[in-house]
Amino acid sequence: MEKKSHGRFAGFDLDKRGTGPTDIGSSLSQWLAKQGHCARKRDVLCDLWRNWQAVMGDDLAERARPLGSRGDVILIGGDDQCVMQELVYEEAEILRRANGFLKEERFHRVELHLLMGRTDLRRVDTTVVPKRPGPERPESLGRLRLPPSSPAAAAYEAYLRLFDRQDGGRPQCGFPSEDGAEPFIGR
Numbered sequence: 800m801e802k803k804s805h806g807r808f809a810g811f812d813l814d815k816r817g818t819g820p821t822d823i824g825s826s827l828s829q830w831l832a833k834q835g836h837c838a839r840k841r842d843v844l845c846d847l848w849r850n851w852q853a854v855m856g857d858d859l860a861e862r863a864r865p866l867g868s869r870g871d872v873i874l875i876g877g878d879d880q881c882v883m884q885e886l887v888y889e890e891a892e893i894l895r896r897a898n899g900f901l902k903e904e905r906f907h908r909v910e911l912h913l914l915m916g917r918t919d920l921r922r923v924d925t926t927v928v929p930k931r932p933g934p935e936r937p938e939s940l941g942r943l944r945l946p947p948s949s950p951a952a953a954a955y956e957a958y959l960r961l962f963d964r965q966d967g968g969r970p971q972c973g974f975p976s977e978d979g980a981e982p983f984i985g986r
Contacts, residue, residue: 843901844868844901846900847865847897847900847901848865848920850900851864851865851920854896854897854899854900855893855896856896859889859892859893859896862877862878862882862885862886862889863875863876863877863886863889863893864876864877864878864914864919864920865919865920866912866917866919866920867920868905868906869910871905871906871907871908872906872907872908872909872910873893873894873897873906873908873909873910874910874912875893875909875910875911875912876911876912876913876914876917876919877911877912877913877914878913878914879913880913883911883913886909886911887911890909893909894906894907894908894909934961934962936962940959940962941959943955
């Protein structure tokens with residue numbers, strides 16, 4: 800029997816799919832794992848950064864500061880040019896120790912950078928996600944004149960509410976008055 804081809808769902812075998820609903824979290828995890836984006840890999844790298852002192856040893860860890868990774872390259876920072884020159888001779892040892900901790904040959908090259916005030920990953924708290932600041936409130940916000948029944952007016956009201964949540968205030972909507980004044984939405 801020839802396999803049925805579904806043009807819209809190329810790459811998926813629709814005959815093997817389940818009949819009931821599936822959990823989106825497990826489905827997404829499976830798909831990400833197939834794409835090579837495994838949460839376990841990120842967790843292992845976080846463990847490497849947290850245990851950098853123990854993995855590299857006191858002397859090497861003080862000179863070679865972890866900055867991250869890019870593919871199979873481990874990014875290492877040094878305080879100054881003298882330290883960087885010393886680290887050039889330590890690259891093989893850095894690779895051996897990092898890959899030994901990870902129990903796989905993940906890194907194949909070391910890339911050295913001057914720290915120049917950057918914070919290395921040993922000092923970054925990976926458990927707390929930093930909060931992004933909201934957008935700054937434009938000076939002319941709320942002065943736009945729109946007909947209240949237009950879709951643009953509804954979108955503008957939603958935009959105003961974005962800033963009102965930050966300021967703690969409430970949007971005020973202006974509608975045409977009986978005296979024939981021009982309709983507007985704003986403050």
